[in-house]
Amino acid sequence: MKRQNLHCHTSFDDGCDAPEIMVIAAENAGLDSLGISLHSPIPGEDAWCCSDADEPAFLAEMRRLREKYAGRFNVWCGLEYDLNSDRRSVPPYDYIIGSCHLLSGLPIDYDPETAAHLIAYHGGSERAAQLYYERLCTMADIPEISIVGHFDLLTKYNERVPLYDTAAPVYRDAAVAAMEKLNAAGKIFEINTGAISRGWRTTPYPSEELLQHLKSIGGRVCISSDAHKAENIAFGFDQAEALALRCGFTELWQFDGTGFAAEKL
Numbered sequence: 001m002k003r004q005n006l007h008c009h010t011s012f013d014d015g016c017d018a019p020e021i022m023v024i025a026a027e028n029a030g031l032d033s034l035g036i037s038l039h040s041p042i043p044g045e046d047a048w049c050c051s052d053a054d055e056p057a058f059l060a061e062m063r064r065l066r067e068k069y070a071g072r073f074n075v076w077c078g079l080e081y082d083l084n085s086d087r088r089s090v091p092p093y094d095y096i097i098g099s100c101h102l103l104s105g106l107p108i109d110y111d112p113e114t115a116a117h118l119i120a121y122h123g124g125s126e127r128a129a130q131l132y133y134e135r136l137c138t139m140a141d142i143p144e145i146s147i148v149g150h151f152d153l154l155t156k157y158n159e160r161v162p163l164y165d166t167a168a169p170v171y172r173d174a175a176v177a178a179m180e181k182l183n184a185a186g187k188i189f190e191i192n193t194g195a196i197s198r199g200w201r202t203t204p205y206p207s208e209e210l211l212q213h214l215k216s217i218g219g220r221v222c223i224s225s226d227a228h229k230a231e232n233i234a235f236g237f238d239q240a241e242a243l244a245l246r247c248g249f250t251e252l253w254q255f256d257g258t259g260f261a262a263e264k265l
């Protein structure tokens with residue numbers, strides 16, 4: 001089976017390493033192709049997003065890498081589009097991941113303290129979850145988005161600080177409704193191991209329960225590391241593949257240069 005990661009970050013946003021270092025790490029880790037997904041520019045959020053001024057340099061570097069590695073290793077130029085950014089088109093990007101990192105301008109996944117503040121600001125975790133998943137639903141109307149990024153990002157800290165009761169009907173109903181709407185719009189869901197490599201979780205996003213539901217409605221998945229360091233480029237892929245199989249998925253969806261195709265798991 002070919003292995004592909006379409007979600008990682010570099011020194012052009014909040015990652016540590018240059019794009020070429022990530023490409024070399026991906027080859028060495030046994031991946032067959034790599035997509036680097038730039039955090040889309042958001043005014044005032046340059047600490048973790050690419051700036052508008054730096055976006056052309058990222059695109060130029062990705063063109064250079066694609067040509068340099070052509071015929072040997074496929075390098076794709078992706079965008080992790082945040083719903084708070086200006087709309088972006090494909091091309092110049094090869095594909096777009098849609099994510100929501102802010103709710104009412106407050107960070108969802110900065111640290112447990114700010115995550116707790118976000119809940120208090122919205123009047124409780126159930127209301128915050130409803131608003132988050134309603135916001136995710138808007139991606140259904142953005143055809144440029146192919147992949148839903150870290151679907152249940154809200155639960156990043158839950159293993160250490162149980163901020164959300166994911167078994168509560170309000171939470172589950174909101175998550176399932178968003179999942180069904182995004183799946184009906186043809187979105188692919190990533191099984192994202194990023195919070196495991198950063199020490200916050202022991203399992204990928206989405207939760208196994210939500211992945212089982214996704215399978216039951218005919219959903220499609222890919223696997224990504226959301227790596228911010230070269231050493232994590234394929235972090236947790238064995239675990240994510242085992243999880244996908246356990247939930248009944250028999251194929252992963254991978255970008256092939258023109259669109260997404262199934263790769264047998």
Ligand SMILES: [Zn+2]
Binds near residue numbers: 101149
């Ligand atoms: Zn993200």
Ligand SMILES: [Zn+2]
Binds near residue numbers: 007
């Ligand atoms: Zn990311």
